[in-house]
Amino acid sequence: MLRDRKEERIGFQESAPYHPDYDLQTDFVMVYGIDETMPKRIKEWKDKGYIVHLMTGVAWGTYNSYLDGEVDGETHWDEAQTDRYGEMILHGKEPVIPYMVPTVSFGRFLSDRIRSAADSDVEAIHLEEPEFWVNGGYSEAFKREWQLYYKEPWNPPHASPDAQFRSAKLKAFLYTRVLDRLCTEMKDYALKRYNRVLRFYVPTHSLINYTQWRIVSPQSRLIELPSVDGYIAQIWTGTSRTPNVYEGVRKERTFETAYLEYGVMQELVRGTDRRMWFLHDPIEDNPNHTWADYKMNYLKTVAASLLHPGVSHYEVAPWPQRIFKGTYPSDEGTGKERIPPDYATTLLHVMHTLGNMDQDYIETEDESLQIGVFIADSAMFQRMKPDLEAPDAGKYDGTDPEGFHEDGDTELLDFSPFYGLALPLLKHGIPVRPVQLDNVRRYPHYLAPYRVLLLSYEFMKPEYSDIHYALAQWVQDGGALIYVGDDSDPYHSIRAWWNDDHCYGSRSKVHHSPREHLFEQLGLETKQEGIHYSGKGLVNWLAVHPAACSLTKTGADQLRQLVRETLEKMDDSAFRFESKNYFKIKRGPYIIASVLEESISEAPLVITGPVVDLFDPTLLVRQEVSLAPGEQALLYDVTAGRPHQGEVKLISASSRVEDLTITNTGFQFAARGPASIQATARLYCPVEPISVIFVSQDKTASVVWEWDPKSQTVLLQYEHGSGNKIEIRASWNSETVKA
The missing domain is CATH 2.60.40.1180 (Golgi alpha-mannosidase II)
Structure with a gap:
């Protein structure tokens, strides 16, 4: 609890000046926004003892001087992201704030703005949310970038799967390019001018959320940029309450979605030296929920994040001013009110507890069984069905995530192919992790912690063939790969390495899907479903579209049976499929638990004490805690944490x-x-x-x-x-x- 601020374990972002009402006393603060008040705001927070960072948007902002030509004498409105109907994709309407195409010119403008932040003696700069919407790609600036990148005339993204995939891949490249330039140039500037090493981080939504919300972002590409020092995982109620489908029911599943979102962000940096902060938000961007709703969902996200012990740094709140001074609907429906005192006290307990989560001792009930579900950056690249886009499909105004996509296609809206692989296991208490497929080729031992992995190319594609060489080696060394897919995805036909005869020198080596190439590397010349052995490992193939595993209970049961069958065939009795209706982990003296709804039973999880309930504002000492389905707990084990006799x-x-x-x-x-x-x-x-x-x-x-x-x-x-x-x-x- 008595930690050094230099560890930067916990922090928050705030655009307002310092005020004692939201002085959270974290280790660092991210002063938000570059304007004439920035130096004063930085000084105020620094004078209060904070380590000070600076955060600003990289895809949108009050860039009207640049757009109107006041910066360089040229107007730049053609650099706004534009949909196929000629409408700008906006982040704000008054003033008009469009999402931007990150051109070289725009990067130069951002560089000039950020230089003033480097001059203000901040320790780090956060360039948040590099976002390019899937339904964009029609502006004149983007057409020019297409011609330069692909050396061919622009093709409308909605025209074909190939055009959409190439459009999205270019979008990811453009934001990678601008971030590489900004971070490298500003690091060089700070070192030369001030002999100071300036750190750069990218706050970004999870790959799962961006894919479901139909946004393209660099994600794992930034790992390859030496100038980027890490990420903030922007996961909160607003992302995690996005509905998904399980056993045919579409609804909010905040805990489960958050568990997967935090999981993929932990996987993004595992095995690297990059820093990851997990974000929580005690409220959210939507101001229409009650305080009880905010609290319930906040506790779900906190518990979900703490079940991933590979990360122990946290952004404890964005915008504490709106939390502690804002007004929101009362639980009684009598109007709006300030934060309930008990909730405020609980928030502060949780926030400061988060600063102590770097514990050497980790204990789980599932140490022997860890199952991964692959997801790749390319999942963001195929989130449009050609010529099916409605005029407003994919637009999101930042306030109502339930209304941003209305084209009526269930698979497209709910990202059911991915959730069809993950939720059937998660709902039975299996510690399933989203695994970053792109990292397989980056780190030789990335897959070592896993013995069972699920893969489908029906919602994503391997961008490089050497991914398959690494996967094949992992299987042949004793891994079990479960492949779910029927090769029906129209994106299998895009121009890619697996179907390009120039890659192999003869048409006989062309494959109709990347699965065929993977199976070839595994020595599986088969068209039959079921279990096939390769070296010391095995492949179990279910030839159905993975979305089918989310749409009915039969589909979910089929997926679970597939995993059970695979585990039974493995030469290791420690790997067993044992369903339960909860997750529980111990990090030092801290116990984190969550009981699942829609699981195998309605039985409560009973945890024996004495424990201190850290979600209780009075820090009640309990001799027993009973959690019902849908409930979470953050507890302190009084016996495990007890100091030597006579100590305080x-x-x-x-x-x-x-x-x-x-x-x-x-x-x-x-x-x-x-x-x-x-x-x-x-x-x-x-x-x-x-x-x-x-x-x-x-x-x-x-x-x-x-x-x-x-x-x-x-x-x-x-x-x-x-x-x-x-x-x-x-x-x-x-x-x-x-x-």
Whole structure:
């Protein structure tokens, strides 16, 4: 709990000036936006002890001076992303803020803007959301880029699968290019001018969300750029409540979707030296939900993220001003109100607990069984069915993710081919992970943690043939590959390496789908479904479209049976398919659990104590916790975390706690946090205190406290000052301690 800010474990982003009401006391703050107020805002946060980063949009922003020609004398409105009907794709309407085609000229403009941030002595710069919409690709600027990249006339993306795939691939390249240029140039500038190493990060939605929302972004391509230091995984209720289909039912599944989203972002950087922060949002962009709804879904995303122990850095909130000072519908329907005090206290407990998740000890119930489902960047490239696009299909205004795609095709809307592979396993408590297919060729041992992998090329394509050489080697070394697909996807016919006779020198080597090439590398010259052996491993092929596994219970059962059958054929008794209706993990003294709905039973998960409930604002010590389906928990194991006899140790606090000191007559610590928020803290304490006070700049007062003799802990209740440090001083009888 007593961490150094330099570790940058937790942070938040904020465009507003410093204010004590949302001084969250994290390690760092990302000051948002480049304008004339930026230097002042940076100084204000730095003066309060924060490590300061800068965040700005890279695909959209108030770039009207550039668009109108005030920057270089040329207008640039033809660089706005445009759909097939000539309409600009907008991020904002007043003023008009279009998503941009990242041309060389636009990159030069961004570079000039970002230079002022480098001059402001920030530690890092975040270039967020490099996004190109699938239904874009029709502006004059994009047509020019097409001709330069492909050396052929532009082809409308809706004209054919090949045109759409090539269009999307170009979109990913353009944002990779501009980010490479910006980060490299600004790193060089900061080092030459200030002898300072400036770090660059890319906050981005998950590959799963971008694919479902029909947006193209560089994603794993950025791993290959040495100038990019990492990512923020922008996952929150707004992305994770996007409906999907399981056993024929289309609905929100926030926990399950978040679990998969965080999983693929952990996989994105696994095996690299790149930093990943996981984002949570206690509310979301849609302002029409109730506080109870926000809280329920927030806790689901927090639990989902903590089930992925490969990441232990977090953005604890975007826009804390809108959280702690905004108003949203009350649970009673009586109008709008400020954040409920209990929810505010819980948020602060969770936020500061997130700073302690870098634990050496990790314990799960499924260590022997980890199943991966492949997903590739190319999944974003085939999210249009040619000539089926409605005029507004794919448009999203940033406020209502349920209304951004209305072309009526279930498979296209819900990304059912992917969820058809993942949800049947996830809903039975199997720890399934989305695996980044593109990383297979980047890292020699990337697949080593997995013994079972699911793959389908019906919703994505391998961009390079050497992916198959690595996959074949993994299978022949003892891996089990489950392939689900019937070669029906029209995108198999795009111009690609597997069907290009120039790649092989003869037509006999041309393949009608990438699956055929993969099976050839595995030595499987077969058209029969079922199990086939290759070296020490095996391939189990189900020749159906993976979307079928999401549309009915029969389809989901078929997928699960396929995995069971595969595990039974493996020469390792440790790999067993054992269904359960929950996930549970232990990270040091922290227990994270979630009980699944739509699973094998409605039985609760019972966790024995003593544990401290970190989702409870009073930090209640419980001897037993019972979680029903749909519920999550973040608990502190009192026994596992107990310090040596006679020591005082912090369990949790809704404050930043520093300078904890212990004497023969008591203990004291400094606390900081948002002004006027009711704060609580629970500590191990060897004896019952006789008094507790807090001391601030302007007053001294008693602190409400409650002693729990059974757990030998004390609960303190106090209020933060107006952005200043307060001291908590607890006294006990020294003779009692000696006794």
